[in-house]
Amino acid sequence: MIRIRMASATHAVLDAGPDDTVEVTCGQGEDLTDAVIEHLIRRARRDGTRLIAQTDDDPPTWLAVDPTGTVTPLEHAPEPIQEPVAPTSMAPAEQPAEEAEPVLATVPAEAGPPRRANPFTITEPAPRPPSTPAAPQSRPGPVGPAAPTRRSLRETTFLVPDTTTEPAGRGWRAALNALGLRIPPSAAESAEREDSRMVSQHWPGPRTVAVVNRKGGANKTPTVALLSAVLARYGGGPVLAWDNNESQGTLGWRTEQGPHTASVLDLVDSSTRLLSPETNTADLAHFVHHQPADKYDVLRSDGNDEGDHEVTAEEVDIAHQVASRFYRMIVMDSGNTARSANWRRMIDHTDQLVVPVTAMEDRAEAALLTLQTLEARGGHDAELARNAVVIVSESTDAGRGLGGDALKKARAEAQRIAEGFTPLVRAVVRVPYDPALVRGLIRYDGLRPGTRRAWLAAAAAVAQGF
Structure with missing residues (x-):
């Protein structure tokens, strides 16, 4: 029996005994289960045995791997092979008295099932108890009509x-299912399906997500961009990514631009017309910038180079009223000033509330201060802080040069920061x-497979708060 333990997405341990342990690895983005199956087939061919x-x-899955390369799933754990025992002959006179006349007794239900008799042992029936005369039975009288028991139609x-x-x-399970089997998904695939189901839901009424951290x-x-992409791709409904910076934010620089230069101020100026009954969804194309691949729209911040206007609280109310009319999901970017209107x-x-943080202590400290500020304000703000989702990225200011020891340090720091936030927020x-x-x-689509899976999990954690 070889036990397969998936230590990570690229590393598996095959344990066949105390002194027989083999490690199997694969490259980033490759399927580890395929590498494990190939190793088992090579081993079966080497040993010339199944x-x-x-x-x-x-529950675990059992596989039978033949030297021919055939992999067969087993419905249950194989029974251990027992060594045959030579029968011993014994004359009837030499049998012990207590085994001379075995009796099959009836066992009460609560005591467990009866013992199965040995098919090679001749048994005699147990003595029947003395019969007692049956009590005279009275003849049944006329039976009246049964009471009606009609169930409620609403409950049927x-x-x-x-x-x-x-x-x-996916993986070797999918390959076997292609042959006509029905092998259930692995725990990892089941978790991904659940995350996909969560982000694909539609909730009654629009939902607004705020992405905040006081540190640039x-x-x-x-x-903001990736949460919007996941929610739009899986949910199939209109999603808006809104850059709510005080002046000029960077969301418009990192996303595709439509055939215009409109910003949130242009939308506010046209809000009366956009909120009129004659307006339809297509009219928004004059103000938002659609992302063709990721299926969401971007509402840019004010791009005035002079920086002579900061968005007011009243303008946020107007823009949010327009956005709530046409979008089921609004994901808002923010600036670094928690005191701005x-x-x-x-x-x-x-x-x-979503609080992103990178693997740097000053970013984590700024995130913590942001949550503390909201908690101190009480009411709705404090509730948002308690139910926040913190997304810890392994990236650092090292940028493209991140690799080797730097990447290991970033992962260790990300783990430390994640553990620090875990008891403070919802996820x-x-x-x-x-x-x-x-x-x-x-x-x-430009992300690595592992990164896309992580952002799907992040979006699912956000959706659970709705």
């Missing part, structure tokens, strides 16, 4: 709830470093 392997899933249904689980669609460079803008009014409209999610987020346009 191998039995057990995965570390719950002929529909059967669907509790089936789709078979595995804390990964706020990538967080537009920052505080954004919090008033927020349903779920903490870690996302890996990805060079695609260092500069240029942010696109979900």
Whole structure:
């Protein structure tokens, strides 16, 4: 029996005994289960015998691997092989008295099932108890009509709830299912399916997410873009990423621009027309910038180079009223000043708070101070802080040069920061470093597979707060 333990996404340990342990690895983005199956086939061919392997899933999966390369899933754990025992002959006179006349007794239900008799032992029936005369039975009299037991029509249904689980669609399980089997998904695939289901939901009424951290460079803008991309791609409904900086934010620089230069101030100026009954969704294309691949829209901040206007609380109210009419999900970027009018009014409209932080102690401290500020204000602000989602990125200011020892240190620091925030908020999610987020346009498809999976988990944690 070989036990397969998946230590990580790229590392597995195969344990066949005290002195027989093998490690199997694969490259980033490759399927580790395929590498494990290939190793087992090579081992079966080397030994010239069938191998039995057990995965570390719950419940586990057993596989039979033949030297021919055939992999067969087993429905249950294989029974251990027992050595045959030579029968011993014994004359009837030499049998012990207590074994001469075995009797099969009836065992009460609460004492467990009866013992199965040995098919090679001749048994005699147990003595029958003395019979007692049966009591005379009275003849049944006429039976009256039964009391009506009609159920309520409202409580009756002929529909059967669907509790089936789709078979595995990835790795060696999917390959075997293609042959006509129905192997359930692994724990990792089941978790991904649940996250996908969570972010695909539609909630009654619009929802607003605020992404905040009082420190610049804390990964706020990538967080807004990627949360919007996941919610739009999986949910299939209109999603708006809104740059609510005091003056000029960077969300418009990291996303695609439409055929105009409109910003939030242009939308506010046209709010009367946009809120009229004659306006339709297509009219918003004059003010927002659509992202063709990731399916969400961007509302840019004011791009005035003079910086002579800061968005007011009243303008946030107007823009949010327009956005709530046409979008089911609003994800708001923010500046670094928690005292500004537009920052505080954004919090008033927020349903779920997200606090991004990178693997640097000053970013983590700024995130903590942001949460402390909201908690001190009490009421709705304090509730947002308690139910916040913290997203810890392994990236640092090292940018593209992050690698080797620097990457290990960043991961260790990200783990320390994540553990520090865990008892303070509702959820903490870690996302890996990805060079695609260092500069240029942010696109979900441009990320590594592991990074996309992490952002799906982050979006699911956010959606659970709705």
